[in-house]
């Protein structure tokens with residue numbers, strides 16, 4: 028295949044890349060919106076650079092769709108979101124240092140508070156503090172204990188530069204802990220009764236993310252903060268509100284940068300699965316440095332010119348080998364597909380995540396920034 032360096036198609040000048048479908052993300056947002064209705068705020072969780080899809084680009088799409096706000100972990104992601112969505116609230120989940128008060132001020136971010144110590148430090152670090160209180164309803168991670176919330180709210184009310192805009196929890200379950208979502212929700216409801224009695228219920232109560240949206244419609248409260256669903260990553264088993272979603276990651280591709288038929292002059296055949304005499308070896312310009320795992324399951328393939336080419340171990344930082352013996356027309360510069368549709372065949376996300384020995388979210392979030400994002404719609 029000829030590579031035209033003047034072409035408009037950015038992928039033509041790349042050696043490896045991933046294709047991200049922004050209209051799939053817009054579609055998924057609309058599916059969530061129609062499931063929860065107009066009255067529930069959607070705070071799009073764009074942590075981990077929007078699950079690898081690019082926080083800024085995804086925020087631009089969601090801003091145009093009318094999203095209510097965002098959740099983020101890193102200041103870098105928050106900055107990228109702010110550049111593309113100047114007006115909407117951005118909630119920082121626990122994870123940033125209070126030394127960053129001036130950036131929180133500059134970008135107009137909302138921080139999370141889980142303890143009196145955090146409240147005190149943040150109220151010094153930021154001139155006018157906008158905050159959500161996080162409560163831990165049984166996830167054993169960040170968040171105030173339910174019993175601490177009343178004291179925290181009472182203390183915050185006395186600080187003139189602090190505005191508590193919301194209270195949230197992450198409805199998630201530890202493996203082996205059983206289905207505790209309903210118990211977690213009832214802990215939140217008890218807190219709500221107490222806050223309403225004390226007259227200090229924050230404006231936004233938020234509990235559900237992706238799983239809750241699908242399985243617990245009664246837990247919508249004022250806002251939800253789904254992440255995975257926006258990118259088409261969801262397990263619809265037992266969904267009471269099944270959604271029709273599209274994957275945001277359309278493809279992972281790399282170019283064939285070397286092709287040769289080996290002969291005996293190269294020396295003995297390596298004692299590794301898949302190697303043999305006189306085979307045709309191809310090299311793809313992608314490796315574990317781009318976020319592929321150090322080793323792939325045996326049987327993992329790339330598709331070149333519509334044919335499956337087995338991937339040969341081991342993987343290298345920037346290269347991997349494929350067996351092109353059965354793809355005789357493959358040549359230097361051709362495109363190889365590690366994920367996606369091509370001609371007659373396709374490698375789907377479930378096949379890829381099994382070969383990566385991870386799950387679908389693990390594939391999205393494990394890809395490295397060096398695997399250039401090409402946006403398609």
Ligand SMILES: *Cc1c(COP(=O)(O)O)cnc(C)c1O
Pocket residue numbers: 072074098120196197236237238252253254255256
């Ligand atoms: C990760 C995370 C989310 C989003 O979770 P999904 O399962 O991807 O929807 C929401 N809120 C918090 C606090 C999180 O850490």
